[in-house]
Amino acid sequence: MLASVLINNYNYAPYLTECIQSVLDQAYSDIEIIVYDDGSTDNSLEILSKFKNIKVISNSNYGKGHCLNQMNAVYQAFKESTGEVVFLLDSDDYFKKEKVEKVINLFKEHPNIDVIQHPLEEVDVNGISKGNIVPVLKNIQDYKNYIYQTESLFHLFSTTSALVFKRSYLENVLPLEEDKFSYIAVDTRLMQLSALSASIFTIFEPLTYYRKHGENDSGKLGDISQHRMYTKELYSFFNRSAVKNGHSSISYSYDKYLENTYFYHNLSTEKCVQFIMKNPEKEYFIWGAGEAGQSVYHALKNSGLNLQGFIDSDERKQNCLVMDKEVLSPSSIYGENNICILVSPFHSYETIATILKNQNYIENEHFISPYMED
Known part of the structure; x- marks a missing residue:
């Protein structure tokens, strides 16, 4: 079974060699590699020219913004591919050695599966593991039913470099329609469409390294206003796709969103109450003002606990109000003996600890994880 690996690249020369080499070094050998370069202005093409056993497509920059540029890159590479199974890979990420073999074996064992996804292991700019597995994914069997039951679109799908499709499925959905949804990238579009019309299988093992280097486009969603725009577009895109496929639309509400997050359902209210009531005179904060922290606050807000606000290392959130609570910087609380903290980022707990x-x-005296124990 031939595997096609489609790599999209734009000015990621420093990471290209490791990315491509990770595919060449796979335990599985029946692989073709197709790289689409979207008009890079660095030395990407020079690096690509050193690889003789890959196909390179080089065009001028598509010029329509990150999401549409990446959509075009995937489609142009797909047209040149011939594999029965198609792997997507961003050029700043790279595969673990057994990835292709494990995924191909699953497709062979389960011929009715159309799409396979998995989480990723986060590494820094130098490829050193940060100890985080991202994103947090819910264990869902029937994605379409789950979406319509909960009206939630979060924690369901992984990102580009962790997605694999049967060719027969992509032939039915590509090319994707170009539109004004500037926050909705090719991975989200393909997976939402898959939820409506395909069979998705999730492997809960990180098979790709996700390189976090500060220039990742997804990083902009850390900004509160940007995340609101993303959420609006996320639901608009799903509803447009659903109606076109003969399904009904769903509605978004902030409360429903929080009550269907991974964090909300794994919170231990009893654990949090016990921690806080040991020293009720202290000031209690939630570390993390993003989705996790907001979910924790929402779950606890009616428990009678006096939560002062949030702490977040993201400067874009600091000095803002989230759920009517102020967001402080970590440095502003260091050295304060009257502070206790609920650490909300599930996958970063050890780092923050x-x-x-x-x-x-001191752990369990000044801070805890608010979630249920494994």
């Missing part, structure tokens, strides 16, 4: 311990905060 280390930071707090280095500031002489």
Whole structure:
């Protein structure tokens, strides 16, 4: 079974060699590699020319913004591919050695599957693991039914470099329609369409390294106003796709969104109450003002606990109001003995715990994970 790996690249020369080599070094050998370069202005083409056993498509920049540019790159590479199974890969990420073999075996074992996805292991700019597995994915069997039952579109789908499709499925949905949804990238579009019309299988094992280097386009969603725009477009895109496929639309509400997050359903209210009531005179904060922190606050807001606000290392959130609570910087609370913290980022708990311990905060006395124990 031939596997096609479609790599899209724009000015990621520093990462290209490791990306391509990770595919060449796969345990599975029946692979073709197609790289689409979207008019890079760095030395990407020079690096690509050193690989003789890959196909390179080089065009001038598509010029329509990140999402549409990437959509075009995937489609142009797909047209040149011939594999029965198609892997997507961003050029700043790279595969683990057993990935292709494991995915191909699953397709062979389960011929009715159309799409396979998995989480990723986060690494820094130098490829050193950050100890985080992203994104947090719910264990869903029937994605379409789940979406219509909960009207939730979050924690369902992984990102580009963790998506694999049967060719027969992509032939039915590509090319994707170009539109004004500037926040909805090719991975989200393909997976939402898959939820409506295909069979999705999730492997809960990280098979790709996701490189976080500060220039990732997804990083802009850390901004609160940008995330609101993203959410609006997320639901608009789904509803447009649903209606076109003969399904009904769904509605978004902030409360319903929070009550269907991974974090909300794994929170231990009893654990949080016990922690806070040990020293009710202290000031209690939630570390993390994003989705996790908001979910924790929403779950606890009617429990009678006096939560002062949020702490977040993202400067874009600091000094803002989230759920009518102020967001402080971590440095503003260091050295304060009257502070206790609920650490909401599920996948970053150990990293944050280390930071707090280095500031002489004691686990279970000054901070805890608010979630149920495994």
